[in-house]
Amino acid sequence: MTRTRRRLRYLVAAFGALALTAQLGVNSPEAEASTELRFWHLNMCGNVCWKPDAPHNYLPGTDSRGEVSVRAAQIVESVGNYNPDIVTLNEACYSQYRGIRAALVARGYHATYASSGTGGQCDDHDDSVGNGFGMAIFSKQPIAAPREIHNLGTATHPNLLLCADTALGSRPVKACSVHLTAASAEQRALQATNLASLAAGWHATKPVVLMGDFNAEPLDPVMDKFYSHSGGEGIFQEADESDTAYSASWPAGAVRGRSGEITFSSAASPPALKKIDYIFLSAADFRAVEGDSLYGGERRISDHRVYRGGAAWQ
16 A cells, blocks of 8 residues: 555455354454454345355355354454444345444444345345345444435336434434446446435534445546546545555556556456445545455355455544
8 A cells, every 4th residue: 555554455365154263363463454444345245145156155065144144253353353334235235234234233233124125135034024135334433323325226227325313423324335236337426416415404414434346447437437536527536546566557656546456357258357345435534544354265255255444633
């Protein structure tokens, strides 16, 4: 990473079912961040992503139902290592969320969850009671009730956004778990426009944090809505925007750009490697941003990677 930032990375071998403490670096001094504010995000890929030949076959020899309890335990372990202020999840089955919620609430977190809609990659959902496939926010500070849900799409093609009025330390913030569609570039552009408009309104009174899977790479025109620099028209900086290892697309002499570490690996052969997950922090309110994605090797728990960020107040 660049400037005065210290690398957030601590090395992990995998998100396996065995030796979690060693693999997730509980005792590693590198697990400490250099910034006062911490953020943690993962697209979980539901609980039926398991396939015998999948590149993220993290639980060999088991059926998919093992993904509920085991994956929840692994996520709680990783969150515990990093001690973030705000955690967001995409593609979380309600059964997984319940286990994660119980563990993190016991550690002092507050939680909220919303279904993304019908279906999804869960084999234990019941759409009639809204407990299927969705997104979650966890915060060290209280979350205002009731939960806040916005439809970024249309009635025909809905896309739900989960947000919360919470705080980072003593300062109020608006935090959102974002998951823009992968189905259609046109729908994604509409959703991004609606999300950016909502964020601008919220920012009139408080800092804004958007975390999640945007299903677009940094230089995609749809991301213009969020970046406050490098051709963007938005109000945000992104946690991993200053990593010089990914600076090939930056203008000459630039100290940041629209790039960052890989957060997604497809099941294709060879796999498509992309940055499509983001931690966006309103640029007027935060400084010293840093980000890092954690690769779990062949036993990783999702086709996405855990993505962590750090920042300090302006």
